[in-house]
Amino acid sequence: MASYALTDLVSHGAVVDISDQVEDWSVITPEMLEGADVEIRDGDILIIHTGWHEYYEGQPRQDLVRYFCMHPGGKRELVEWMLDRKIKWFGIDAGSGDHPMNTSIRTQRPDLARQFEEKVGMSCEEFFPSFEYTHKPSGRTVLSDLFPFHNYAFQEGLIHAENLGGDIDLVLNQRCIIGAFPWKFEDLESCPCRIIAFFDVGDDVEVPTEALGSVAHQ
Numbered sequence: 224m225a226s227y228a229l230t231d232l233v234s235h236g237a238v239v240d241i242s243d244q245v246e247d248w249s250v251i252t253p254e255m256l257e258g259a260d261v262e263i264r265d266g267d268i269l270i271i272h273t274g275w276h277e278y279y280e281g282q283p284r285q286d287l288v289r290y291f292c293m294h295p296g297g298k299r300e301l302v303e304w305m306l307d308r309k310i311k312w313f314g315i316d317a318g319s320g321d322h323p324m325n326t327s328i329r330t331q332r333p334d335l336a337r338q339f340e341e342k343v344g345m346s347c348e349e350f351f352p353s354f355e356y357t358h359k360p361s362g363r364t365v366l367s368d369l370f371p372f373h374n375y376a377f378q379e380g381l382i383h384a385e386n387l388g389g390d391i392d393l394v395l396n397q398r399c400i401i402g403a404f405p406w407k408f409e410d411l412e413s414c415p416c417r418i419i420a421f422f423d424v425g426d427d428v429e430v431p432t433e434a435l436g437s438v439a440h441q
Contacts, residue, residue, distance in 0.1 A: 225410075229402075233401070234428055235400055238261070238270040238395055238401075239269065239270065241295075242273055245274070245295040248294075248322070250295070250296070250297065250322065251295050251297040253300070253301060253304040256271070260396040262398065263308065268310070268313070270391070271314065274316070276387065290317070291318035292328050293335070294323060296319065296372075297372065298371070302376045302381070306381060310381060312381065314383060314418060316391055320385060321370050324336060324350070354368070354371060354375065384418060400425075400428060401421070404418075
């Protein structure tokens, strides 16, 4: 986490509300995002609001099984769309950037996997077919059927923030400057992070040189 400069973490972006288009185990599509009432521009930071933060721990509608195991998520096609649009990073108000049935949850909760398969009328393996990509450091060909937003997207430079909540309902379908401020500890692959939407500050971000230096050396 300490390797990310502020220029990667703070930029213009959009908070996209698709909560009226999703239900348990919905697949998030590019069409859903592009059809929302806010413009998404190439190079944006993208925050996706599904409404699932309402089911997180401590909320009036708390339901952690629904939150972590039944939330909406994208397929490989959404990864490719984000890469084509040069999305800097994205955040989502759910337990993972990946669809839960496209993760190891399908084997950890076979009872829920059966419910999902009944809902979609096919097996998880059919609904989320295997995909292939090249492991960049080694050149190895990887064949996988799980975690496209973690394994494939991460090596392409597309990272994401999970479990967004807070005051997200106050900024739906708006453009703003979005900033992520993680703990800058070396050798962490993930960590807690504060995410802030800035308004009335223009549409460009200029990071002072001294700030870039301090981040790079922490």
